Amino acid sequence: xxxxxxxxxxxxxxxxxxxxxxxxxxxxxxxxxxxxxxxxxxxxxxxxxxxxxxxxxxxxxxxxxxxxxxxxxxxxxxxxxxxxxxxxxxxxxxxxxxxxxxxxxxxxxxxxxxxxxxxxxxxxxxxxxxxxxxxxxxxxxxxxxxxxxxxxxxxxxxxxxxxxxxxxxxxxxxxxxxxxxxxxxxxxxxxxxxxxxxxxxxxxxxxxxxxxxxxxxxxxxxxxxxxxxxxxxxxxxxxxxxxxxxxxxxxxxxxxxxxxxxxxxxxxxxxxxxxxxxxxxxxxxxxxxxxxxxxxxxxxxxxxxxxxxxxxxxxxxxxxxxxxxxxxxxxxxxxxxxxxx
Amino acid sequence: xxxxxxxxxxxxxxxxxxxxxxxxxxxxxxxxxxxxxxxxxxxxxxxxxxxxxxxxxxxxxxxxxxxxxxxxxxxxxxxxxxxxxxxxxxxxxxxxxxxxxxxxxxxxxxxxxxxxxxxxxxxxxxxxxxxxxxxxxxxxxxxxxxxxxxxxxxxxxxxxxxxxxxxxxxxxxxxxxxxxxxxxxxxxxxxxxxxxxxxxxxxxxxxxxxxxxxxxxxxxxxxxxxxxxxxxxxxxxxxxxxxxxxxxxxxxxxxxxxxxxxxxxxxxxxxxxxxxxxxxxxxxxxxxxxxxxxxxxxxxxxxxxxxxxxxxxxxxxxxxxxxxxxxxxxxxxxxxxxxxx
DNA sequence: CTGAAAGCGCTTACAG
DNA sequence: CTGAAAGCGCTTACAG
Numbered sequence: 001x002x003x004x005x006x007x008x009x010x011x012x013x014x015x016x017x018x019x020x021x022x023x024x025x026x027x028x029x030x031x032x033x034x035x036x037x038x039x040x041x042x043x044x045x046x047x048x049x050x051x052x053x054x055x056x057x058x059x060x061x062x063x064x065x066x067x068x069x070x071x072x073x074x075x076x077x078x079x080x081x082x083x084x085x086x087x088x089x090x091x092x093x094x095x096x097x098x099x100x101x102x103x104x105x106x107x108x109x110x111x112x113x114x115x116x117x118x119x120x121x122x123x124x125x126x127x128x129x130x131x132x133x134x135x136x137x138x139x140x141x142x143x144x145x146x147x148x149x150x151x152x153x154x155x156x157x158x159x160x161x162x163x164x165x166x167x168x169x170x171x172x173x174x175x176x177x178x179x180x181x182x183x184x185x186x187x188x189x190x191x192x193x194x195x196x197x198x199x200x201x202x203x204x205x206x207x208x209x210x211x212x213x214x215x216x217x218x219x220x221x222x223x224x225x226x227x228x229x230x231x232x233x234x235x236x237x238x239x240x241x242x243x244x245x246x247x248x249x250x251x252x253x254x255x256x257x258x259x260x261x262x263x264x265x266x267x268x269x270x271x272x273x274x275x276x277x278x279x280x281x282x283x284x285x286x287x288x289x290x291x292x293x294x295x296x297x298x299x300x301x302x303x304x305x306x307x308x309x310x311x312x313x314x315x316x317x318x319x320x321x322x323x324x325x326x327x328x329x330x331x332x333x334x335x336x337x338x339x340x341x
Numbered sequence: 342x343x344x345x346x347x348x349x350x351x352x353x354x355x356x357x358x359x360x361x362x363x364x365x366x367x368x369x370x371x372x373x374x375x376x377x378x379x380x381x382x383x384x385x386x387x388x389x390x391x392x393x394x395x396x397x398x399x400x401x402x403x404x405x406x407x408x409x410x411x412x413x414x415x416x417x418x419x420x421x422x423x424x425x426x427x428x429x430x431x432x433x434x435x436x437x438x439x440x441x442x443x444x445x446x447x448x449x450x451x452x453x454x455x456x457x458x459x460x461x462x463x464x465x466x467x468x469x470x471x472x473x474x475x476x477x478x479x480x481x482x483x484x485x486x487x488x489x490x491x492x493x494x495x496x497x498x499x500x501x502x503x504x505x506x507x508x509x510x511x512x513x514x515x516x517x518x519x520x521x522x523x524x525x526x527x528x529x530x531x532x533x534x535x536x537x538x539x540x541x542x543x544x545x546x547x548x549x550x551x552x553x554x555x556x557x558x559x560x561x562x563x564x565x566x567x568x569x570x571x572x573x574x575x576x577x578x579x580x581x582x583x584x585x586x587x588x589x590x591x592x593x594x595x596x597x598x599x600x601x602x603x604x605x606x607x608x609x610x611x612x613x614x615x616x617x618x619x620x621x622x623x624x625x626x627x628x629x630x631x632x633x634x635x636x637x638x639x640x641x642x643x644x645x646x647x648x649x650x651x652x653x654x655x656x657x658x659x660x661x662x663x664x665x666x667x668x669x670x671x672x673x674x675x676x677x678x679x680x681x682x
Numbered sequence: 683c684t685g686a687a688a689g690c691g692c693t694t695a696c697a698g
Numbered sequence: 699c700t701g702a703a704a705g706c707g708c709t710t711a712c713a714g
Contacts (some may be wrong), residue, residue, distance in 0.1 A: 001456075002705095003706085003707060003708085004707065004708060004709095013684075013685085014684065014685045015683060015685090015707090015708075015709090016684070016686080016687095016709075016710080017683085017684060017685075019708070019709060020683095020684090020709090023709090027683060027684085028683070028684085029683055029684090032683080046453045047707080047708065047709095048395070048453075048456050048706085048707055048708065049453075049456050049457050049709085050391055050394035050400070050456065050706080051395050051690090051706070051707035051708035051709085052706080052707080052708055052709075053391035053394075053395075053690090053708090054389070054391040054392050054394075054689095054690045054691065054692080054706085054707080054708070054709090055689075055690050055707075055708040055709040055710075056690085056708075056709050056710085057690080057709090059391070064435075065565045068420065069410060069416045069419050069423070070416045070417055070420050070622075072411075074412045075410045075416045076411055078410050078435070078437070079411050079437055079439065080440075081408065082410070082435060082436075082437045083437070083439060086436075086444065086447075091434050091457065092434065092435050093402075093406075093418070093432050093433065093434060093435075094423060094433050094434075094435040095423075095427075096419070096420055096423045096424070096471075098420065098423075098424060103427065112387045112389075112390075115342075115389050115390050115391065116390050116432065181358050191689080193571045200356060225622075226622050226623065226625075226626055236475035254621075255626045256626065258626065259625065259626035259627070259628075262628075281411075281567050281593075282564075282567065282596060282623050283566055284567075284600065285596045285597065285627075286600070286626075286627060287597065287600075287603075297418075313706090324698075327503040342691095344692085345691065345692060345693095347689085354700075354701085355700065355702075356691090356692075356699045356701090357693075357694080357700075357701060357702080357703095358699085358700060358701075360692070361692090361693090361699095361700090364693090368699060369699070369700085370699055373699080373700080374692090388691080388692065388693095389690085389691055389692065391690080391691075391692085392690070392691035392692035392693085392706090393691080393692055393693075394692090394706090395690085395691080395692070395705095395706045395707065396691075396692040396693040396694075396705075396706055397692075397693050397694085397706085398693090398706080435706085474702090500684060510713080585687060608697090
């Protein structure tokens with residue numbers, strides 16, 4: 001491997017100058033810089049990341065922490081963040097917690113994340129009180145994406161989950177529905193993963209605003225997957241009498257709901273309406289009405305908010321108040337007025 | 342930050358001994374090891390990755406290169422690989438090429454990947470002749486997942502794409518179909534991303550084996566996405582006369598096909614049958630018949646094949662011949678015999 | 683604008 | 699089984 005000394009010798013300068021020239025520091029004369037770049041190119045030299053990190057203290061790497069890559073929203077966020085980060089010259093370390101509690105613990109507490117990365121992006125990652133200490137101790141710049149709980153000093157990008165849920169519920173109410181079921185996360189899990197909490201609140205507020213009393217037996221818990229939606233819907237069928245509409249907290253759950261309803265011989269929307277949140281790629285395919293949220297944009301903006309403190313960002317991107325992105329109702333074929341009678 | 346010297350002092354040993362004890366090297370007496378571990382625990386010490394890398398030459402990191410995280414198959418592979426790698430103590434650097442040619446070039450040629458990672462997993466990543474030189478020059482252990490082109494010296498894990506395609510086509514033939522369309526990748530793009538090539542070959546061979554002549558106008562090019570499937574199906578509708586069945590090279594394309602057919606007022610499978618390959622999560626939801634392939638298993642096995650050369654693997658996992666995983670036909674509701682007449 | 687020298691915090695022969 | 703010392707390949711004050 002060619003080292004910095006080789007380049008220095010060839011260019012007739014010191015290693016310090018090579019280092020400066022290659023990193024584009026302003027304190028190098030144009031002529032010298034030219035010679036250094038030429039020598040480096042001829043030797044095919046690039047600095048060893050390990051050595052640079054140890055000497056310089058910067059890793060050129062960002063950690064992106066997500067619950068599950070296999071869920072549409074997170075994959076989309078990661079994809080957008082990856083592109084933005086790599087374009088700025090940063091590597092992306094992926095931590096897919098996958099619901100494994102020990103994975104989160106290991107990540108936040110034991111592994112010295114702060115020596116591996118320059119910044120952290122937490123996507124919809126639950127933080128318990130103890131975790132905040134750990135995160136703060138990291139002493140790293142960071143950003144939270146799609147998380148109701150703010151980390152002090154970190155910017156945030158998210159949507160207004162209550163408003164999105166209210167929009168979805170409002171759409172059903174406007175169609176004339178009154179018995180509207182809701183499928184969402186575990187209500188007792190209020191610690192951190194606030195998405196489902198907020199969506200449930202939006203749902204209830206919309207009902208109350210329309211003088212509809214929320215019925216506990218129409219509020220079913222499930223995880224945010226297709227299977228979760230299926231199981232929750234099966235539970236609704238078991239409980240009966242059936243609602244006239246189902247508002248699922250995400251599109252994947254809505255897809256599971258549609259499948260289970262169909263298997264039960266019910267037609268959507270003739271017998272029962274279904275609406276989700278996301279605008280998953282598949283939503284258009286199955287005609288799912290949903291409240292669209294900009295997933296890629298959240299990843300892109302999150303990455304930009306991270307690059308700012310790292311000195312690679314556009315100062316215009318530096319914001320303190322949360323960046324709240326708009327959502328919008330997309331009406332397709334899975335919602336209709338309730339059947340007469 | 343506490344450093345190795347602090348631990349050494351506290352334990353009353355040299356830094357060399359601390360280093361050995363903490364890494365579990367066998368050349369440390371039990372008593373000494375105990376004292377070192379205790380001291381490290383008390384100080385909350387873990388070695389600086391940058392320093393370890395520079396001194397030891399190992400990065401503890403693996404690069405995973407995929408075309409697109411937002412596609413079901415790749416997300417599933419990444420998720421499984423991530424878990425396996427993190428459990429073995431490795432970090433995962435994600436490279437999502439996203440169809441950007443310059444991203445692939447940068448990755449393979451300029452960036453000195455070999456100084457950043459200990460091993461590379463290439464998932465369905467096209468390699469042109471020039472790339473092989475670059476990959477070989479990396480001089481790193483690696484594995485290819487879901488790729489027809491082998492990298493010399495690297496193990497491989499994949500399915501038999503031709504057989505999977507033949508199974509799908511054979512299912513339609515067995516139902517009585519003769520005019521079977523195929524939706525797959527760009528036939529002229531034969532360089533490397535061999536998946537679509539092989540699936541097309543399997544399709545043609547199955548037709549020929551059944552004495553059905555492949556018709557060029559029933560073979561439509563598209564990218565491996567829902568939209569790709571939609572567009573290709575729209576093209577088929579334009580060309581007419583319609584086939585009685587469509588075999589899409591992946592489930593996402595099949596989903597797009599189903600959506601477009603429905604929008605055109607055609608019923609699946611009454612008017613036309615659709616089959617895919619994958620067993621995407623959504624396939625069960627929409628009743629898509631498909632040839633299932635084990636995606637998570639490919640990621641898991643790929644990661645294990647990588648860990649072997651890194652000294653963390655089960656020697657039993659060391660294999661040279663390609664690991665070819667089984668696929669199986671999953672019949673749902675999107676396929677049926679062609680309509681009489 | 684440039685260089686000599688120290689230092690980043692580990693691991694690894696080498697010697698005992 | 700353990701330690702002293704060199705070395706990994708850069709960057710960064712400091713001095714000029």
